[in-house]
Amino acid sequence: xxxxxxxxxxxxxxxxxxxxxxxxxxxxxxxxxxxxxxxxxxxxxxxxxxxxxxxxxxxxxxxxxxxxxxxxxxxxxxxxxxxxxxxxxxxxxxxxxxxxxxxxxxxxxxxxxxxxxxxxxxxxxxxxxxxxxxxxxxxxxxxxxxxxxxxxxxxxxxxxxxxxxxxxxxxxxxxxxxxxxxxxxxxxxxxxxxxxxxxxxxxxxxxxxxxxxxxxxxxxxxxxxxxxxxxxxxxxxxxxxxxxxxxxxxxxxxxxxxxxxxxxxxxxxxxxxxxxxxxxxxxxxxxxxxxxxxxxxxxxxxxxxxxxxxxxxxxxxxxxxxxxxxxxxxxxxxxxxxxxxxxxxxxxxxxxxxxxxxxxxxxxxxxxxxxxxxxxxxxxxxxxxxxxxxxxxxxxxxxxxxxxxxxxxxxxxxxxxxxxxxxxxxxxxxxxxxxxxxxxxxxxxxxxxxxxxxxxxxxxxxxxxxxxxxxxxxxxxxxxxxxxxxxxxxxxxxxxxxxxxxxxxxxxxxxxxxxx
Amino acid sequence: xxxxxxxxxxxxxxxxxxxxxxxxxxxxxxxxxxxxxxxxxxxxxxxxxxxxxxxxxxxxxxxxxxxxxxxxxxxxxxxxxxxxxxxxxxxxxxxxxxxxxxxxxxxxxxxxxxxxxxxxxxxxxxxxxxxxxxxxxxxxxxxxxxxxxxxxxxxxxxxxxxxxxxxxxxxxxxxxxxxxxxxxxxxxxxxxxxxxxxxxxxxxxxxxxxxxxxxxxxxxxxxxxxxxxxxxxxxxxxxxxxxxxxxxxxxxxxxxxxxxxxxxxxxxxxxxxxxxxxxxxxxxxxxx
Numbered sequence: 001x002x003x004x005x006x007x008x009x010x011x012x013x014x015x016x017x018x019x020x021x022x023x024x025x026x027x028x029x030x031x032x033x034x035x036x037x038x039x040x041x042x043x044x045x046x047x048x049x050x051x052x053x054x055x056x057x058x059x060x061x062x063x064x065x066x067x068x069x070x071x072x073x074x075x076x077x078x079x080x081x082x083x084x085x086x087x088x089x090x091x092x093x094x095x096x097x098x099x100x101x102x103x104x105x106x107x108x109x110x111x112x113x114x115x116x117x118x119x120x121x122x123x124x125x126x127x128x129x130x131x132x133x134x135x136x137x138x139x140x141x142x143x144x145x146x147x148x149x150x151x152x153x154x155x156x157x158x159x160x161x162x163x164x165x166x167x168x169x170x171x172x173x174x175x176x177x178x179x180x181x182x183x184x185x186x187x188x189x190x191x192x193x194x195x196x197x198x199x200x201x202x203x204x205x206x207x208x209x210x211x212x213x214x215x216x217x218x219x220x221x222x223x224x225x226x227x228x229x230x231x232x233x234x235x236x237x238x239x240x241x242x243x244x245x246x247x248x249x250x251x252x253x254x255x256x257x258x259x260x261x262x263x264x265x266x267x268x269x270x271x272x273x274x275x276x277x278x279x280x281x282x283x284x285x286x287x288x289x290x291x292x293x294x295x296x297x298x299x300x301x302x303x304x305x306x307x308x309x310x311x312x313x314x315x316x317x318x319x320x321x322x323x324x325x326x327x328x329x330x331x332x333x334x335x336x337x338x339x340x341x342x343x344x345x346x347x348x349x350x351x352x353x354x355x356x357x358x359x360x361x362x363x364x365x366x367x368x369x370x371x372x373x374x375x376x377x378x379x380x381x382x383x384x385x386x387x388x389x390x391x392x393x394x395x396x397x398x399x400x401x402x403x404x405x406x407x408x409x410x411x412x413x414x415x416x417x418x419x420x421x422x423x424x425x426x427x428x429x430x431x432x433x434x435x436x437x438x439x440x441x442x443x444x445x446x447x448x449x450x451x452x453x454x455x456x457x458x459x460x461x462x463x464x465x466x467x468x469x470x471x472x473x474x475x476x477x478x479x480x481x482x483x484x485x486x487x488x489x490x491x492x493x494x495x496x497x498x499x500x501x502x503x504x505x506x507x508x509x510x511x512x513x514x515x516x
Numbered sequence: 517x518x519x520x521x522x523x524x525x526x527x528x529x530x531x532x533x534x535x536x537x538x539x540x541x542x543x544x545x546x547x548x549x550x551x552x553x554x555x556x557x558x559x560x561x562x563x564x565x566x567x568x569x570x571x572x573x574x575x576x577x578x579x580x581x582x583x584x585x586x587x588x589x590x591x592x593x594x595x596x597x598x599x600x601x602x603x604x605x606x607x608x609x610x611x612x613x614x615x616x617x618x619x620x621x622x623x624x625x626x627x628x629x630x631x632x633x634x635x636x637x638x639x640x641x642x643x644x645x646x647x648x649x650x651x652x653x654x655x656x657x658x659x660x661x662x663x664x665x666x667x668x669x670x671x672x673x674x675x676x677x678x679x680x681x682x683x684x685x686x687x688x689x690x691x692x693x694x695x696x697x698x699x700x701x702x703x704x705x706x707x708x709x710x711x712x713x714x715x716x717x718x719x720x721x722x723x724x725x726x727x728x729x730x731x732x733x734x735x736x737x738x739x740x741x742x743x744x745x746x747x748x749x750x751x752x753x754x755x756x757x758x759x760x761x762x763x764x765x766x767x768x769x770x771x772x773x774x775x776x777x778x779x780x781x782x783x784x785x786x787x788x789x790x791x792x793x794x795x796x797x798x799x800x801x802x803x804x
Contacts, residue, residue: 047672049638086638118599122611131639133611168603170565247669247699249636287701288731333674334701 016128043330056090063094077358079112085121085137092140101151200359209351220312223295234350238373239278245285262302286313468498533560554587558594562605633664662692698727718752751788758794
């Protein structure tokens with residue numbers, strides 16, 4: 001138990017002191033990040049306004065130092081879905097403490113501007129819980145846009161639209177936006193090389209997925225009062241699961257989530273997967289959300305309920321479901337006081353295969369993740385097939401052998417005989433020279449390269465791909481010139497290193513995700 | 517005659533916004549004139565920063581007559597309904613409201629806290645909760661504080677409201693606390709108990725019935741049936757029970773309940789007018 005978990009009954013003043021104390025100890029910064037998880041015990045039984053003050057103060061405190069990559073998701077989440085001025089202002093301020101502006105940030109800032117502009121309020125960061133008027137949310141967002149500078153180019157059309165239709169924007173703020181637009185209008189090539197990859201999606205390989213045994217018997221009631229257990233509904237085919245509650249007052253969270261689930265159902269219907277992938281929306285608030293309420297909520301947002309597509313409430317409370325999924329939610333009494341956006345893709349065994357968290361997800365991407373699991377289900381059902389990392393390890397080894405084979409492949413029958421005599425295996429002299437084998441080995445080598453690339457992309461560790469690519473280039477070049485013959489050996493070493501790294505980094509990420 | 521005609525002509529011509537605003541903020545003008553001028557300017561309040569600041573100054577200034585301050589609040593509130601046009605004024609408006617929320621004048625305080633509470637303002641909620649927990653800090657009476665807190669179901673008011681129900685400072689506060697708890701699923705047993713308590717006053721029992729309908733409709737049905745079969749219970753609450761079963765009851769279950777139907781049949785012939793009327797509606801739906 002961490003220092004903070006044992007302090008869930010802190011008063012707000014004590015909380016503020018603790019945050020100040022943690023901020024003074026850079027080694028304890030991870031504890032500040034832990035506090036941004038909605039399910040942290042410190043938020044239990046607190047009102048929504050109190051949580052806003054607490055989280056806002058954490059973001060403000062984090063911004064005193066530089067925001068790190070793994071902390072960004074909490075900042076961008078607030079800009080993406082936040083409707084509370086204090087929190088959005090704190091997030092805008094925190095973003096400016098990132099070491100340098102990135103193109104990735106601009107759409108989030110403009111999105112926040114559109115979400116919050118008619119709710120402008122005075123905010124103050126001079127003391128914890130302060131309601132002074134030293135700045136406003138719109139001023140903070142514009143300051144962040146100014147900080148983005150050239151990196152805001154991608155949102156220039158949105159900013160131009162704002163200038164052409166300023167509605168009730170004050171002249172002062174409008175002048176600032178016009179200045180930003182003017183600075184972006186001359187077309188300059190951006191020197192920024194790449195965008196950031198946000199950690200909003202998590203994937204678990206089959207062997208590392210958490211079993212659902214503990215909740216298999218949890219009883220759910222659907223929108224038509226029909227009862228089903230977790231195992232009955234979720235086992236047998238992949239499922240897309242979202243969480244919501246009908247009394248959520250943030251239209252960018254639950255309401256939008258259910259609307260998007262409706263769009264997912266339509267995509268499934270259009271692609272003929274509606275009967276092969278389940279969809280479910282489970283309420284965080286089963287005590288209040290009766291079957292009638294969830295049915296009405298779903299219907300009003302375009303859901304298409306059916307036997308494989310249901311709105312569900314856990315009959316005996318949300319606790320076991322919350323624990324199993326590690327839901328990003330907390331409560332005051334039975335009511336939700338704060339939650340994140342979260343979508344889970346379950347495999348045919350009802351185990352979580354991947355999840356999308358905090359940032360708005362793309363419907364097609366979620367559908368694709370579920371469809372990928374259909375292939376996996378086939379493999380699981382086929383007892384002769386090898387699954388998971390065994391298959392992958394075999395692929396890597398085979399690819400590596402192909403690379404070696406390609407590197408040393410003899411050019412002619414004489415070379416072939418020379419190879420055989422060199423190895424002193426006269427008995428193999430009967431093996432005929434087969435020129436067709438060379439392109440085959442080359443193809444397998446390239447397939448191996450492709451496989452390393454896919455794994456590198458998934459693990460976000462591209463070094464293995466770079467090594468394997470360099471290896472492939474070295475092997476291929478050795479084929480064109482006698483003087484480059486020696487590079488074949490280097491190519492094999494590089495390919496070997498790339499393939500090994502690919503396999504180990506994949507396993508390491510699985511472990512990280514499992515522990516997460 | 518000529519003077520009269522001039523006066524009529526003068527009043528028929530509306531004064532300019534600028535003229536109205538200058539009257540509204542002028543301390544030397546009579547209160548009535550200023551109040552009337554402020555009633556004319558809502559749409560103009562946000563047109564210039566100067567006018568906005570002048571109106572906000574009137575609202576903030578404790579030396580101004582309270583009638584004028586209330587009129588300026590009303591004018592600003594009316595302007596705020598034009599959400600888009602009011603965009604540039606909103607931050608200053610909210611900042612001023614937070615300052616005036618602790619004003620010595622109770623009426624102004626209550627109105628301002630009401631506006632902020634409807635915005636689910638964290639500052640207002642904090643002040644209202646503090647007042648309920650520590651009456652010496654209360655800015656408004658407890659019943660008003662509970663009513664304002666009930667605008668946001670996510671406020672921390674449930675535990676405070678339960679304490680008020682257990683130990684109410686007055687009947688109004690108890691009533692408002694129960695209304696607030698009507699959104700709390702965990703309070704269903706409390707409402708069931710109050711609904712069946714014949715010593716409770718009729719209004720509290722009716723609030724409990726409405727809360728149960730929202731939280732646990734099946735519990736209301738079973739309790740309503742028991743109340744109807746109990747001839748010693750009061751007419752008001754029996755009429756409420758009849759309405760609950762007629763409007764929201766499980767039609768199939770009620771239609772099969774011969775004991776209940778027989779009892780209600782008798783009620784439609786004898787009893788108070790309200791009960792008779794409700795019983796007849798019940799019988800016309802479920803038959804004899």
